[in-house]
Amino acid sequence: MPAHHRFHEDWTPEKMRLKAARVGPNTEAFVEVIMRKRKHPEQGYRTCMGVLRLAKTFGTDRLEHACARAAKLNAYSFTSLNSILKNGLDRQRRAPATDGPAITQSNIRGAGYFH
Secondary structure: OOHHHHHHOOOOHHHHHHHHHHHOHHHHHHHHHHHHHOOOHHHHHHHHHHHHHHHHHHOHHHHHHHHHHHHHHOOOOHHHHHHHHHOOHHHOOOOOOOOOOOOOOOOOOOHHHHO
């Protein structure tokens, strides 16, 4: 193995999962999904290390909340997680989805008009 690749030698999926578990259960699940989505878990190591490095910048609590939000959005990438943290979306509550009409006005005809 080339010298600049040897430091990857001691990385294993289990070690990545344990490092993420120290941050919290949402981060652990996020890292597991990243490695599961790749053909080989080793292909997700750099992404996982980037995710764990975000804890140094934003703190473990914010990273944990951001991982939970990203999981709800099914956004399993470093870019999505970083965007959530930079924009402070981890601190905001998600608005619940509404099943009602998007707009309620008297001038909207609706489905009954066309029958």
